Amino acid sequence: MATIKDIANRLGISVSTVSKGLNGASDISESLRQTVLDTAVELGYTTKQMRGKAQKKLCLFVENMEYQNPDQFGYDIILGFRQSASRENFDVTVTPVTPLFQSTEKYDTYMLKHGYVGAFIIGFALQDDWMTQFNTTNIPTVLLDNYIKKNPFVSSIGTDSSEGIDDAIVHLMTLGHKRIALINGSRNSMISEQRRQAYIDSMTEHDLPFDETTMPYGYYVAEAAKYHVGNLLSMGITAILCGNDLIASGVIEECTLRGFRVPEDISVIGFDDLPISAQLTPPLTTIRQDCITLGKCGFFSLNSLINHVPISRTMLRPQLVVRKSTAPVAD
Amino acid sequence: MATIKDIANRLGISVSTVSKGLNGASDISESLRQTVLDTAVELGYTTKQMRGKAQKKLCLFVENMEYQNPDQFGYDIILGFRQSASRENFDVTVTPVTPLFQSTEKYDTYMLKHGYVGAFIIGFALQDDWMTQFNTTNIPTVLLDNYIKKNPFVSSIGTDSSEGIDDAIVHLMTLGHKRIALINGSRNSMISEQRRQAYIDSMTEHDLPFDETTMPYGYYVAEAAKYHVGNLLSMGITAILCGNDLIASGVIEECTLRGFRVPEDISVIGFDDLPISAQLTPPLTTIRQDCITLGKCGFFSLNSLINHVPISRTMLRPQLVVRKSTAPVAD
Numbered sequence: 001m002a003t004i005k006d007i008a009n010r011l012g013i014s015v016s017t018v019s020k021g022l023n024g025a026s027d028i029s030e031s032l033r034q035t036v037l038d039t040a041v042e043l044g045y046t047t048k049q050m051r052g053k054a055q056k057k058l059c060l061f062v063e064n065m066e067y068q069n070p071d072q073f074g075y076d077i078i079l080g081f082r083q084s085a086s087r088e089n090f091d092v093t094v095t096p097v098t099p100l101f102q103s104t105e106k107y108d109t110y111m112l113k114h115g116y117v118g119a120f121i122i123g124f125a126l127q128d129d130w131m132t133q134f135n136t137t138n139i140p141t142v143l144l145d146n147y148i149k150k151n152p153f154v155s156s157i158g159t160d161s162s163e164g165i166d167d168a169i170v171h172l173m174t175l176g177h178k179r180i181a182l183i184n185g186s187r188n189s190m191i192s193e194q195r196r197q198a199y200i201d202s203m204t205e206h207d208l209p210f211d212e213t214t215m216p217y218g219y220y221v222a223e224a225a226k227y228h229v230g231n232l233l234s235m236g237i238t239a240i241l242c243g244n245d246l247i248a249s250g251v252i253e254e255c256t257l258r259g260f261r262v263p264e265d266i267s268v269i270g271f272d273d274l275p276i277s278a279q280l281t282p283p284l285t286t287i288r289q290d291c292i293t294l295g296k297c298g299f300f301s302l303n304s305l306i307n308h309v310p311i312s313r314t315m316l317r318p319q320l321v322v323r324k325s326t327a328p329v330a331d
Numbered sequence: 332m333a334t335i336k337d338i339a340n341r342l343g344i345s346v347s348t349v350s351k352g353l354n355g356a357s358d359i360s361e362s363l364r365q366t367v368l369d370t371a372v373e374l375g376y377t378t379k380q381m382r383g384k385a386q387k388k389l390c391l392f393v394e395n396m397e398y399q400n401p402d403q404f405g406y407d408i409i410l411g412f413r414q415s416a417s418r419e420n421f422d423v424t425v426t427p428v429t430p431l432f433q434s435t436e437k438y439d440t441y442m443l444k445h446g447y448v449g450a451f452i453i454g455f456a457l458q459d460d461w462m463t464q465f466n467t468t469n470i471p472t473v474l475l476d477n478y479i480k481k482n483p484f485v486s487s488i489g490t491d492s493s494e495g496i497d498d499a500i501v502h503l504m505t506l507g508h509k510r511i512a513l514i515n516g517s518r519n520s521m522i523s524e525q526r527r528q529a530y531i532d533s534m535t536e537h538d539l540p541f542d543e544t545t546m547p548y549g550y551y552v553a554e555a556a557k558y559h560v561g562n563l564l565s566m567g568i569t570a571i572l573c574g575n576d577l578i579a580s581g582v583i584e585e586c587t588l589r590g591f592r593v594p595e596d597i598s599v600i601g602f603d604d605l606p607i608s609a610q611l612t613p614p615l616t617t618i619r620q621d622c623i624t625l626g627k628c629g630f631f632s633l634n635s636l637i638n639h640v641p642i643s644r645t646m647l648r649p650q651l652v653v654r655k656s657t658a659p660v661a662d
Contacts, residue, residue: 150494152648160643163481293640300631309624310648312491317483317641 002043010039041086042079058085058302059116060094064186065123067094071275073244073291074122077144080295081120088303102129111139118302120295121146126188140305142298145191152310155301157294161191162198164287164318168241168269169202171285171320176329177239177267178208181232183218183225183251185243192217195243218243222250229254238266238329245270245277248284252325263327273321282324289318333374341370372417373410389416389633390447391425395517396454398425402606404575404622405453408475411626412451419634433460442470449633452477457519471636473629476522483641486632488625492522493529495618495649499572499600500533502616502651507660508570508598509539512563514549514556514582516574523548526574549574553581560585569597569660576601576608579615583656594658604652613655620649 004022008015013032020028021036040046060081067074078094085092093116107130111119118140124131126146134141134148141154148154165182172180182199185192196215203210213235218224224247232240233255242248248270252262260266262282270277270286277284297314304311335353339346344363351359352367371377391412398405413423424447438461442450449471455462457477465472465479472485479485496513503511513530516523527546534541544566549555555578563571564586573579579601583593591597593613601608601617608615628645635642 150498150648152650163643167481290641297635297640297642304628309628310621310650311628312494312646312648314645315643317481317643319483319641 002040002045004045006043007036007039007045010043011035037086038083041083056090057114057116058090058092058118058120059111059114060092060120060122061097061124062094063097063099063123063128064125073272073274076291077122077295077298080292081299082295083292084296084299088299090299090303097130099128107133108137108139118142118306120144120298120302125186126190140302142302142305144294144298145189147190147313153305155305155311156313157298157301158191158313158315159289159294159318160315161195161318162201164271164320165195165198165241166202166205167318167320168285168287169199169206169208171322172239172267172269172326173206173208175239175267175326178329179214179235179237180208180210180239180241181214181216181237182241183216183228183232183243183247185217185247186219187217192243199241218247220244220246222246222253225250225254230258233258233260233266239269239326240266241269242271244272245274245284245286248286248325249276249280252280252282252284263325265330267326267329269326277321278323280325285323285326286321287318288321290316333371333376335376337374338367338370338376341374342366368417369414372414387421388445388447389421389423389449389451390442390445391423391451391453392428392455393425394428394430394454394459395456404603404605407622408453408626408629411623412630413626414623415627415630419630421630421634428461430459438464439468439470449473449637451475451629451633456517457521471633473633473636475625475629476520478521478644484636486636486642487644488629488632489522489644489646490620490625490649491646492526492649493532495602495651496526496529496572497533497536498649498651499616499618500530500537500539502653502657503570503598503600504537504539506570506598506657509660510545510566510568511539511541511570511572512545512547512559512568513572514547514559514563514574514578516548516578517550518548523574530572549578551575551577553577553584556581556585561589564589564591564597570600570657571597572600573602575603576605576615576617579617579656580607580611583611583613583615594656596661598657598660600657608652609654611656616654616657617652618649619652621647 004015004018008018018036021033062074065074066072067078082092120142122144124146134154135151138153143156145158147156184196199215216228220243229251240251242251248268251268255262255266262268270284273286273288277286293316301311301314335346335349339349349367352364393405396405397403398409409425416423451473453475455477465485466482469484474487476489478487515527530546547559551574560582571582573582579599582599586593586597593599601615604617604619608617624647632642632645
């Protein structure tokens, strides 16, 4: 378990200041106190007082998503959720699940058996068993990037992909690009279908050419680039939007292998703004999702449902972060 | 100004209990204390302590909406907003505006001049001058039932009309109705266009007949019924959805005048669930919006924007409240 010294080191402040923050002393600022508490949650440090207060239990179910270290997409989402939950004295258990697990254990049964009063669901696919059960559950449940119709016990949280994709396409247009492709995420995912539609809408609105071959699925892995980049390059595509930053890193590598320079010959845009994005060569232009805030708003929605406030969905704005992987189209 | 006794009378508790609630005494429950404070806000009672704390100023701009008494649509929205704002020590000024006012004073200028750090905007129409200015403002602004694209300083709050309208149509179908009309709200309103689309989508999905003549606009006033009910009845319509409860009350009256009984001959469904709905003859089946919660979530979004959290939109679930104005279709 982390010590007070670990928190002090992380924040670059003294052990006595950390101690004041943890104990609610009056001579440090409220914002520093909150930063100390947030860092304690991140590092897994708990005081006897924090443990004594926590009574209500929440479960955070993860599937199809890496979250173990700060470079991975799920890390900040889970951290933001846990930090907000901690302020309201909820205990959070992070539970990885598989399709097999879902087929052997009913959602409601699992929740009741473990005494959870609500759940945050991230990374689930449309065909998952529990997705059907969410239509009728009466346990407060919030889903990231999935939407359940008409059930007032379930709420949705996500980032508005359509604005992000349109921002990216407009950015590429101002650089002279017309032949723009989208290597999307996974099939059977609500978010992939929304982004596909956003790409179709934006390309149509701006009178740019596209068809089935310019919007393949990439399954969120860097290897997807191998299967698609050659084809897209041979079609005369000059810019590639990607379903996440990992696909974008694979696209840059594959372009380079084939003798195409990024951004001189091909512009590449990622999605998410993972910590690696700024470290790539060239640094990646990408559509940023604020993952800490997604987690925090996920908790807010869940706490609202627990208090009988039927929030249906909350969407956050994406932000186009322009770095060096996009440039004017080659002559 | 209200007195402690007014609060005690409203809640049916003793003056000393109210006093304990206002002064944060430890021997009353947290939930009762909050109820006392919420009621103090509603009645306009402030303690010296409450006045001393408030520093940050918000403005709530109202147009095209009645809000002066509890029977009117805007009352609970404003109350919920003020109650949540009060808990976070914000002062709220409610300011009615007109199109003329908007054309003589710029939004940003007005906000800066009066020292407001954010605004909640309710009842605005698409063609209002300020609606264009919201595209570029960098002052935290939340709009009820209007959406501004791509501006991270602006957020939207509303109720998901499409689920409510589909619930209402499904309810009517189970009663055997096929010829269902929608007397909508005002033209030039985002919410009216969404409800029109929701009606079209739901009627299409359920294979029910509709055309331009079955979805006229009613401008949120009871008098609208006079212009439309005769025509709809002559077309063989057996059920009428209305853009709000006032239109529905007018429809019931107009049907009765023309010798049609509600619900035996014609079923009628309102929107909002104003306090009058349950008092009508017959009591009105209606699509409920939780207005207190709309106000509270409006404040949450605004406070998030003030803290640089770019919430784009928050939607609440509607709830179909079935009373006596709907019945099986006549033979």
